[in-house]
Amino acid sequence: MTVTLNPPYPVTPIDPSEHGTNNGEDHRCICGEQQEPFLVADRSGRLVDVRGGTTQLPGLSPWPTKPEVLVIHGNCGRVYDDIDLARTDGISPILARIDITTPAWDAAVAMYYAAAEAGARVLHGEED
Secondary structure (H helix, E strand, O other): OOOOOOOOOOEOOOOOOOEEEEOOOOEEOOOOOEOOOEEEEOOOOOEEOOOOOOOOOOOOEOOOOHHHOEEEEOOOOEEEEHHHHOOOOOOEEOOEEEOOOOHHHHHHHHHHHHHHHHHHHHHOOOOO
């Protein structure tokens, strides 16, 4: 599947020959890190509010339906289609690469983790 991606954060060029590797269960980003931290994004590349629900924190998108999920590797900014991570042929194409050194990305990640922390507090009965 070809995805045209125009993320709301600054990007850096990607090498079209690069790809992550996987076996259907484990994924290794081209940067060498395996699995974590992958951040969930919608089809536009915008990070999502991991709490779900009907209201989102500013700057985050609502939780997408399963085929609409992208993941962004937090250590290097490479963007993958979640569907490709489940492939068993060993290849996960890189769709884009977010410039993780920008203030826009830092602010989005801070909001993403704030939503995750708030969701965890609710899940564990620790609401304020």
